[in-house]
Amino acid sequence: MLSVENLTVCYGQMKALRSVSIEISAGQMVALIGANGSGKTTLLNAISGLVPIEEGRIIWEDQSLNGFPPDKLCRKGIIQVPEGRKLFPSMTVEENLIMGAYHPNVRKKAQESLQKVFSSFPRLADRRRQFAGSLSGGEQQMVAMGRALMAKPRLLMLDEPSLGLSPKAAAEIFEIIRELNKEGITILLVSQEVMQTLAITTYGYVLENGVLVLQGDCKQLQEDPKVKTSYLGM
Amino acid sequence: MDAVLIFQSLISGIMMGMVYALLGVGFSLTWGVMHVIHISHGAFGLLGAYAAYSLLQYFGVDPIASAAMSVPLLFLMACGLYQLLIRPITRAKNIIMASMILTFGLAIILENIMALIWKADPRVLTPAYSSGALIVGPFYFQYPHLVGFGLSLVGITALYLFLKKTYTGMAVRAAWQQPEAARLYGVNLFQISMITFALAVSTAGAGGICLALLNSFEPHSHNLWLIYLFLVVIVGGVGNVIGTALAGLIIGVITGLSMAFLPFQWVNLVTFGLLMVFLIFRPHGIFKQEGL
Known part of the structure; x- marks a missing residue:
């Protein structure tokens, strides 16, 4: 590969x-x-x-x-979850995730992917309107991984x-x-x-x-x- | 003190402040997203004001229509300018310094071009309704001020919705907050920088027209506007759109009130004394959380 x-x-x-x-x-x-x-x-x-x-x-x-x-x-x-997570701190959890589906090949399916990420990480669904910068380290890592999944990584x-x-x-x-x-x-x-x-x-x-x-x-x-x-x- | 006078100057301050806010958000975005301190931002606003002046003078075009036309025109012009001048200097080691020097030169060039075309005399935008006023009880609102305020409000709301609701707008915010991660997820930083710069310049044009509806202007007015831009951005926080808008309102109200109650020569002292106080005590702006 x-x-x-x-x-x-x-x-x-x-x-x-x-x-x-x-x-x-x-x-x-x-x-x-x-x-x-x-x-x-x-x-x-x-x-x-x-x-x-x-x-x-x-x-x-x-x-x-x-x-x-x-x-x-x-x-x-080819998707990277960078060291230190590098979330967009003043954007909400949901916006961070949506940014994962920014590139045109996956953008159309963004809402569908979002639901999938929320069902895999229910805690993120609860915090969807919170600023990413206000979450705990573990939750931030989940956002970072959720964002990567939105990009449909191979x-x-x-x-x-x-x-x-x-x-x-x-x-x-x-x-x-x-x-x-x-x-x-x-x-x-x-x-x-x-x-x-x-x-x-x-x-x-x-x-x-x-x-x-x-x-x-x-x-x-x-x-x-x-x-x-x-x-x-x- | 006279309650009517306080209220009246409060309202004028809010109107003025909304215009500062529209001029300020673009300045704040180029600074935050691109690390470009765009010294000619005010000069582009002034260019918008002069264009609206000529369109009104010779073709009877209303400033509202001029504002609507100037936005796409300035947008295209700014895209070209970005490719030609701004993009090359983003390779510089110290982008902030390089951009300040470059756009300072650009501001001088623009100022001289405007002085050549429109002469150095002060101008005012006088649309057909310029002598009319809305009178509500003891209060008195001149129509041009209301139009300038309304246009600014529309401009800021549109910019806010763009940044909040569209993919491109979100990419602008993402590129400002965490450029490397934005690139990893498909954001082309050059493209986003160009859009940011072009949006800033076109909102400056619209903001300049709004300001021209409230105040008279001449080719070097952009220097004073620029100091207000710095004030608005420093109070509101760099790159913070909501903060910048609120800062515009706050500064508008402060200048409005000081104009009503202080001798004229004290107004700028109060305003820029405020700037210094902010730089000393809250260099990151008044807002703790970066909104938007």
């Missing part, structure tokens, strides 16, 4: 990613783990078209995505969806992600909650200082001594 080939991304002089290659096939749930500043968010932003690509290619169903701006990319169903990329949430809210979010994958949405999950992430994903990549250092089945990764010492504190 998506393959990233030898991707290099620079911020000025600094190389944020060096020749990274990953492969995601349809229906898969893939984990991307690594410490702060290892380049996880940069990789997602490169796939979303937010940062320019220095070298390498991003291929989506046999088509090169290099140079596509984000507003064109989301029409293909590949959903989640950047630290549990960051700053209580353990209970985090567990709830991970459960929702698993449900979404069961419904057929391909998932790329970026998280520092390495244990929880590897428990629900099937394949994983480990980034370190912009370089891919490890990859494999999540069961293998969980047993890997390097992962254990660096990320699981064992």
